[in-house]
Amino acid sequence: MDSLIADAALAPEGQRKIAWVAEHMPVLNRVRERLLEDGSIAGRRLAVILPVEPKTAYLASVLAEAGAEVSVAFQGVMVHDDVAAGLASRGVEVFAKRGSTHEEELGFFDQVLARRPEVVIDDRADVIRLAHTTHREVLDTLRGASEQTTSGVVALRAMEADGTLKVPCIAANDARCKFLFDNRYGSGQSAVNAVLEATNLLMAGKRFVCVGYGWVGKGIAKRARGMGAEVTVCEVDPFAALEAYHDGFEVAPLVEACAIAELLITATGVREAVGSGAIDALPDGAVIANAGGVDDEFSVPKLEQRAREVRHVREHVDEYRFDDGRSVFVVGKGVVVNLSAGEGHPAEIMDLTFAVQALSARHLMLHGHELEPRVHALPPEIDESIARMKLDALGLRIDELSPEQQAFLRGWEAFA
Amino acid sequence: MSDAASRSRIADIALAPEGERRIEWVARHSPVLNRLARERLGDGALRGRRVAVVVHLEAKTAYLATLLAEAGAEVVAAGSNPGSTQDPVCSALVRRGVEVHATHGASAEEFTRDLLDVADTGPEIVIDDGAELTRRIVEHRPDLVERLAGVTEETTTGVGRLRAMEAAGRLTFPAIAANDALCKHRFDNPYGTGQTALTAILRLTNLSAAGKRFCIVGYGWVGRGLAKRAEGLGGKVTVVELDAVQALTAYMDGHRVAPLARAVADADFVIAATGKVEAVSRTAFAQLKDGVVLANAGHHDREIDVPGLRDAAEEETEVRPGVTGFVLDGGRRVYVCVGGALVNIAGGDGNPIEIMDLSFSVQALSAHHLAGGGVPVGLNRFPRELDDEIARVKLATLGVELDEPTDAQRLFAEQWTA
Numbered sequence: 001m002d003s004l005i006a007d008a009a010l011a012p013e014g015q016r017k018i019a020w021v022a023e024h025m026p027v028l029n030r031v032r033e034r035l036l037e038d039g040s041i042a043g044r045r046l047a048v049i050l051p052v053e054p055k056t057a058y059l060a061s062v063l064a065e066a067g068a069e070v071s072v073a074f075q076g077v078m079v080h081d082d083v084a085a086g087l088a089s090r091g092v093e094v095f096a097k098r099g100s101t102h103e104e105e106l107g108f109f110d111q112v113l114a115r116r117p118e119v120v121i122d123d124r125a126d127v128i129r130l131a132h133t134t135h136r137e138v139l140d141t142l143r144g145a146s147e148q149t150t151s152g153v154v155a156l157r158a159m160e161a162d163g164t165l166k167v168p169c170i171a172a173n174d175a176r177c178k179f180l181f182d183n184r185y186g187s188g189q190s191a192v193n194a195v196l197e198a199t200n201l202l203m204a205g206k207r208f209v210c211v212g213y214g215w216v217g218k219g220i221a222k223r224a225r226g227m228g229a230e231v232t233v234c235e236v237d238p239f240a241a242l243e244a245y246h247d248g249f250e251v252a253p254l255v256e257a258c259a260i261a262e263l264l265i266t267a268t269g270v271r272e273a274v275g276s277g278a279i280d281a282l283p284d285g286a287v288i289a290n291a292g293g294v295d296d297e298f299s300v301p302k303l304e305q306r307a308r309e310v311r312h313v314r315e316h317v318d319e320y321r322f323d324d325g326r327s328v329f330v331v332g333k334g335v336v337v338n339l340s341a342g343e344g345h346p347a348e349i350m351d352l353t354f355a356v357q358a359l360s361a362r363h364l365m366l367h368g369h370e371l372e373p374r375v376h377a378l379p380p381e382i383d384e385s386i387a388r389m390k391l392d393a394l395g396l397r398i399d400e401l402s403p404e405q406q407a408f409l410r411g412w413e414a415f416a
Numbered sequence: 417m418s419d420a421a422s423r424s425r426i427a428d429i430a431l432a433p434e435g436e437r438r439i440e441w442v443a444r445h446s447p448v449l450n451r452l453a454r455e456r457l458g459d460g461a462l463r464g465r466r467v468a469v470v471v472h473l474e475a476k477t478a479y480l481a482t483l484l485a486e487a488g489a490e491v492v493a494a495g496s497n498p499g500s501t502q503d504p505v506c507s508a509l510v511r512r513g514v515e516v517h518a519t520h521g522a523s524a525e526e527f528t529r530d531l532l533d534v535a536d537t538g539p540e541i542v543i544d545d546g547a548e549l550t551r552r553i554v555e556h557r558p559d560l561v562e563r564l565a566g567v568t569e570e571t572t573t574g575v576g577r578l579r580a581m582e583a584a585g586r587l588t589f590p591a592i593a594a595n596d597a598l599c600k601h602r603f604d605n606p607y608g609t610g611q612t613a614l615t616a617i618l619r620l621t622n623l624s625a626a627g628k629r630f631c632i633v634g635y636g637w638v639g640r641g642l643a644k645r646a647e648g649l650g651g652k653v654t655v656v657e658l659d660a661v662q663a664l665t666a667y668m669d670g671h672r673v674a675p676l677a678r679a680v681a682d683a684d685f686v687i688a689a690t691g692k693v694e695a696v697s698r699t700a701f702a703q704l705k706d707g708v709v710l711a712n713a714g715h716h717d718r719e720i721d722v723p724g725l726r727d728a729a730e731e732e733t734e735v736r737p738g739v740t741g742f743v744l745d746g747g748r749r750v751y752v753c754v755g756g757a758l759v760n761i762a763g764g765d766g767n768p769i770e771i772m773d774l775s776f777s778v779q780a781l782s783a784h785h786l787a788g789g790g791v792p793v794g795l796n797r798f799p800r801e802l803d804d805e806i807a808r809v810k811l812a813t814l815g816v817e818l819d820e821p822t823d824a825q826r827l828f829a830e831q832w833t834a
Binding site for chain 2: 016017019020021023024054185186189190193194196197200201202203204205223225226227228285312313314317342343344345346347348349394
């Protein structure tokens with residue numbers, strides 16, 4: 001084992017955190033039993049490219065317990081060193097350190113790719129991009145990848161469209177058991193929570209701007225309202241904007257919305273969704289954070305260039321003071337805030353997401369060689385099986401269609 | 417070493433820069449206090465007066481203490497709970513010339529010693545929380561009682577204690593129920609504690625609220641805020657009450673109402689907000705669901721009977737920082753946040769700054785009012801006109817305008833004839 005981590009002595013604390021989430025991930029625990037029974041990934045090489053926090057660590061360790069050779073790497077801003085150590089002590093190779101440099105991170109990804117993974121569980125298509133550019137030698141042995149995020153799926157589709165993509169990829173993000181819960185309820189709760197905890201500010205009565213009304217934006221707007229904020233949504237998509245209107249939110253163009261924003265969270269998956277014009281419109285004291293999948297939804301380097309003074313004012317909070325005397329406060333350095341200033345999504349939500357990822361990886365191991373090098377959906381029967389396991393774990397029962405109802409749905413003839 | 421430093425008992429003066437940063441952040445988000453400090457507190461009424469501040473010693477309290485000191489008061493501070501004392505903030509406060517007696521995690525003996533040390537400085541005005549200092553002065557330093565120009569009390573629980581003291585004939589000095597000010601309990605209790613207790617529980621546990629059942633024990637102003645925010649986070653709420661009118665209010669607000677034993681049976685989270693003891697007691701333990709999370713957002717560390725839980729448990733472990741797991745009969749697991757201490761304060765940074773801006777504006781004007789003299793002996797209301805003034809300043813800082821009554825409306829209100 002050649003893990004590269006900050007401090008192996010932190011393992012007991014990391015182990016404790018992993019044990020806590022394991023208790024709250026009943027579906028992943030059932031998937032674990034299944035993988036142990038069917039041996040489908042035993043002895044196979046898997047790379048997990050996800051933020052190193054307790055839930056991801058539990059996913060990686062479930063895959064390792066089922067017999068896979070698992071290696072993990074990620075960018076340092078989203079690495080919990082104790083969890084990395086705990087994971088390494090569970091028989092997973094970990095290449096991740098809090099505060100690592102870009103060069104170190106490239107080295108970490110090199111390590112993972114050098115192990116010639118057969119399946120990659122990827123985040124923002126980072127490693128798949130490397131496999132198609134600087135590390136093409138790994139493509140021979142790569143059966144496929146399963147992608148976690150909306151923005152990663154967008155990148156994979158672009159690769160497919162221009163003929164670059166050489167391996168089958170499953171858009172795990174697009175599984176219903178993922179985006180309907182993880183993006184909406186997971187990000188919604190944890191992004192709003194992280195901003196409030198980091199700032200110790202009040203939400204009630206605040207003018208809150210949510211930039212982007214995809215599944216993440218929907219969750220954030222809902223939770224911000226639930227905490228008492230007055231929410232304005234900014235969109236570029238007319239359907240999403242209409243949804244926001246019908247959900248009872250104000251809808252306004254970004255620069256206008258920014259002019260009154262006290263708190264602003266981005267959830268667009270687009271670089272510089274909040275550009276200089278919008279930053280200039282923000283009132284003095286505005287607090288901004290990013291909950292989307294792209295680090296530069298507003299550009300922190302540009303803020304740094306333009307600011308007269310940058311100060312670290314509280315843990316996770318930096319002040320950018322401009323020449324006109326205004327200050328804007330950034331939570332979590334512009335990196336997805338629920339992870340940079342918190343522990344990420346709730347455990348029960350990641351239970352669904354990582355059941356998707358584990359079964360998606362299993363599917364690629366078993367059937368990757370039969371699939372075209374395109375972006376594929378997770379087979380719907382797998383998706384549904386996960387939802388049913390979750391309902392069962394919650395003790396919730398639902399109805400089934402009667403034979404008559406099924407016949408009605410199958411029929412097309414006019415009623416007599 | 418400055419006088420303040422030589423008289424203080426704190427953890428480490430070297431922590432002051434971090435405390436300074438925390439206090440500056442608070443100052444920036446306290447527009448009401450800033451304006452009142454500028455326009456009201458500096459008129460000389462507080463000059464040279466000995467003011468004791470015994471409230472959770474974190475950055476917001478420190479900023480209040482600072483403003484009183486700037487208004488000329490001789491301020492001495494202690495924490496109202498050792499679990500909530502932040503050492504860097506204490507250090508910064510000493511740097512700012514305030515005498516401080518507090519350390520994080522002080523033992524019961526140290527805590528009592530700190531309070532008695534504050535008492536022995538002979539305060540004329542006490543800004544108190546839970547009447548912690550006032551009752552110690554009355555009980556243990558009776559000769560210092562006559563120095564008291566007045567006490568202003570922050571919490572529901574403390575006001576209850578002052579009332580009990582009055583009934584026993586021991587409240588022989590003026591006291592103001594700052595907690596009962598509209599600008600305090602209508603905002604601090606529901607919006608402040610409502611938000612921060614929930615964010616703290618979710619952060620401590622990293623668990624999801626959506627779809628979960630929340631049992632809220634107590635439907636006072638805190639309980640209402642908890643219920644509203646739990647719903648806002650996607651939870652379903654059951655309320656437990658002893659008071660019939662409060663229970664009916666909970667019902668009309670759309671919550672399920674049930675006795676404790678039944679309410680906890682399917683609860684994923686149980687949050688106490690009663691201001692009493694044994695809100696979640698032994699009788700309920702048998703009904704708790706496996707994996708339930710218990711937290712206290714009330715006043716006392718004793719709202720959840722943690723010693724009782726400990727007696728009943730086969731095993732106790734710290735499962736995450738701030739979360740203790742107890743294994744009961746048959747392997748049922750019960751998790752308690754921050755050992756049953758106030759979850760938003762011991763497990764977080766306490767109420768939001770903007771909320772404490774209002775609460776501490778009440779306290780600042782209340783102390784100023786007591787310093788002016790003329791407040792009768794016994795428990796008094798916070799003057800309505802001061803309450804009004806604070807609300808108007810807050811609205812002005814928000815840029816919110818409101819209407820004045822028209823002549824016809826004024827006339828109608830004054831008329832009583834048919």
